[in-house]
Amino acid sequence: MTIGDGITGLVGANGAGKSTFLKILLGLVTPTAGTATVFGHDVVAEREAIRALVGYMPEHDCLPPDQTAVAFVTFLARCSGLPARAARERTADVLRHVGLHEARHRLMGSYSTGMAQRVKLAQALVHDPRLLILDEPTNGLDPAGRDELLGLIVRTRVEFGMAVLVSSHLLGELERIADALVLIDGGRLVRAEGMAALTGETTTLVVEVDGDAEACADALRRRGVSVHRERSRLLVELPVASLAGAGAASEDAMAVHDAVRDAVVEAGVGLLRMERRRSQLADLFSTAS
Amino acid sequence: MTMPTEALAPAAIHDLGYRRYEGPRGGARMARRALFAQGLRALFGIGRPARAKAIPVLVLAVTLLPALGMLAAGSASRGQIPIRYADFISGQLILFALFGAAQAPELLCGDRQHRLLPLLLTRAMSQADYALVRWLAIWTALVLVALAPLLLLYVGEIGIARDPAATFRSMGTRIGPVLAHATLAAWVLAGLATLAATLTARRAYATALTIGTLLVLAAVAAGLEDLSGIPAALPELLDPIRALRTLAALLFDEPTRGMEVAPPPPIPVFVASLVAGGAAALGLAWTQLRRVVP
Numbered sequence: 001m002t003i004g005d006g007i008t009g010l011v012g013a014n015g016a017g018k019s020t021f022l023k024i025l026l027g028l029v030t031p032t033a034g035t036a037t038v039f040g041h042d043v044v045a046e047r048e049a050i051r052a053l054v055g056y057m058p059e060h061d062c063l064p065p066d067q068t069a070v071a072f073v074t075f076l077a078r079c080s081g082l083p084a085r086a087a088r089e090r091t092a093d094v095l096r097h098v099g100l101h102e103a104r105h106r107l108m109g110s111y112s113t114g115m116a117q118r119v120k121l122a123q124a125l126v127h128d129p130r131l132l133i134l135d136e137p138t139n140g141l142d143p144a145g146r147d148e149l150l151g152l153i154v155r156t157r158v159e160f161g162m163a164v165l166v167s168s169h170l171l172g173e174l175e176r177i178a179d180a181l182v183l184i185d186g187g188r189l190v191r192a193e194g195m196a197a198l199t200g201e202t203t204t205l206v207v208e209v210d211g212d213a214e215a216c217a218d219a220l221r222r223r224g225v226s227v228h229r230e231r232s233r234l235l236v237e238l239p240v241a242s243l244a245g246a247g248a249a250s251e252d253a254m255a256v257h258d259a260v261r262d263a264v265v266e267a268g269v270g271l272l273r274m275e276r277r278r279s280q281l282a283d284l285f286s287t288a289s
Numbered sequence: 290m291t292m293p294t295e296a297l298a299p300a301a302i303h304d305l306g307y308r309r310y311e312g313p314r315g316g317a318r319m320a321r322r323a324l325f326a327q328g329l330r331a332l333f334g335i336g337r338p339a340r341a342k343a344i345p346v347l348v349l350a351v352t353l354l355p356a357l358g359m360l361a362a363g364s365a366s367r368g369q370i371p372i373r374y375a376d377f378i379s380g381q382l383i384l385f386a387l388f389g390a391a392q393a394p395e396l397l398c399g400d401r402q403h404r405l406l407p408l409l410l411t412r413a414m415s416q417a418d419y420a421l422v423r424w425l426a427i428w429t430a431l432v433l434v435a436l437a438p439l440l441l442l443y444v445g446e447i448g449i450a451r452d453p454a455a456t457f458r459s460m461g462t463r464i465g466p467v468l469a470h471a472t473l474a475a476w477v478l479a480g481l482a483t484l485a486a487t488l489t490a491r492r493a494y495a496t497a498l499t500i501g502t503l504l505v506l507a508a509v510a511a512g513l514e515d516l517s518g519i520p521a522a523l524p525e526l527l528d529p530i531r532a533l534r535t536l537a538a539l540l541f542d543e544p545t546r547g548m549e550v551a552p553p554p555p556i557p558v559f560v561a562s563l564v565a566g567g568a569a570a571l572g573l574a575w576t577q578l579r580r581v582v583p
Contacts (some may be wrong), residue, residue: 025405026411027411028407028410028411036472043366048316048317048413051411051412051413052314052316052413054411056407056408056411058404058407058408060404061403061404062398062405062407062408063402063403065338065403066337066338066340066341066402067336071336075327076408076409077321078319078322078323078411079318079320079323079324079412079413079414079439080319080320080407080412081314081317081319081320081412081413082310082312082315082319083315083319084314086310086312086313090310093307093308097307107338123408127310127412128309128310129312130424150354159306159307161308180528191407244515
């Protein structure tokens with residue numbers, strides 16, 4: 001599996017192994033089997049090289065309540081090897097970017113969950129990494145806070161040009177921001193694909209007719225086409241190979257389309273809509289389990 | 290409370306823009322220095338709320354004020370009242386122990402309580418770096434705390450003398466024992482406090498564990514004294530506070546009456562056993578620190 005540029009979502013139920021997978025990439029956990037590389041560096045042998053390139057926002061609380069956000073983020077910037085002055089400047093920069101400029105000199109114990117998540121994001125950004133690894137960044141946030149944080153994540157991608165690997169057990173929010181999706185379950189990879197492929201066209205043709213749908217379905221069946229009724233709609237199965245979309249397979253698919261046309265005429269119903277069904281991300285879970 | 294939305298307005302962000310960091314990255318050396326400085330500041334409560342400053346301020350005040358008082362008395366009596374270093378430091382050792390017991394957990398337990406390690410270990414820092422630098426900060430803080438009153442006394446005694454130059458000539462070499470005693474006291478107490486703080490993530494437990502260990506060792510040493518067939522040196526060496534007291538008397542050449550009756554083991558024995566005791570505690574703490582899973 002290769003994770004490319006852009007925002008990659010890591011989905012799985014609680015305990016599926018999302019955090020462990022991220023910790024392996026970070027070199028915090030040594031894999032029991034297999035290998036992984038980040039920017040071409042092996043996660044076991046070349047931890048140091050990876051750490052300069054990666055920013056990590058953990059899932060759990062990690063903010064000492066008796067420190068200010070400025071002191072904390074500056075300290076972590078210095079732990080990434082930045083000189084004192086650069087650390088202070090970068091800290092002011094990233095805290096402003098995450099929208100914490102006003103509260104940055106307050107003790108973090110007084111922060112709301114939303115503010116705490118922003119500090120955690122800021123500390124992951126402060127050393128200007130190439131890849132941002134975010135473990136459940138929206139955990140514990142209310143819907144508004146969730147939207148704001150997702151917006152911030154998209155901005156780190158679009159404006160800061162960082163690749164983002166973000167885990168969540170909520171498919172909906174990843175659907176909104178991710179370019180690609182990795183689905184894991186029980187420590188095993190289920191699927192890893194670009195968003196377009198995952199939500200792409202299926203081999204089902206949805207036909208909506210105005211009139212006697214059953215008559216139309218019968219007409220189709222007589223033409224040797226597999227049809228299911230779904231309320232007033234007809235679900236017509238295209239040849240599986242038609243997804244590839246070229247050559248003979250494509251012609252087979254066109255033949256089915258022609259059959260639909262002929263059946264509609266024969267049954268004397270009006271054709272309202274005919275389109276390929278797009279898959280829903282939520283289907284991934286049902287097919288996976 | 291959430292942030293005002295205008296702080297998040299995309300327009301404001303666009304105006305400011307994101308700047309990449311192209312400057313130098315110091316790597317592990319810079320990270321170690323930052324961790325050491327942060328640790329030392331935290332141990333003295335610098336940049337922390339008042340609550341974190343309580344123990345450092347208390348210990349420094351209680352150890353430094355008597356030194357000033359002795360110097361004042363010595364100055365008023367024109368050197369007639371002799372300043373006895375060993376007596377002075379003996380009473381303060383338990384305060385140094387208190388400083389270590391209270392402040393070492395501030396660092397080590399705090400890091401684990403707030404789960405700071407995953408953040409540190411994903412930066413330019415290894416687990417060994419972390420363990421070593423944290424311990425070094427605790428030791429350094431204890432050296433400073435243990436050295437401050439003795440050094441004040443030493444510099445003050447030369448300063449208040451009628452002829453500082455002559456006094457310096459006569460007691461210039463005393464700086465050796467001053468440094469040696471503070472370093473050794475810090476070595477043992479830092480080892481013990483670090484070990485206790487690695488055994489539990491709860492600060493209060495770690496503090497109690499350090500103080501409790503010292504009390505138990507003192508009690509055991511006192512108990513052993515009454516038993517026959519046990520070498521006389523053993524109780525002397527088993528209790529670190531007592532060993533440091535006796536060592537002070539030997540180093541500063543201020544023997545007590547009891548020592549004249551039953552001479553204690555020679556200085557190298559004390560030094561060796563204190564170094565070994567501190568090293569053992571440190572070794573155990575090291576294995577604990579290396580085991581901390583992020």
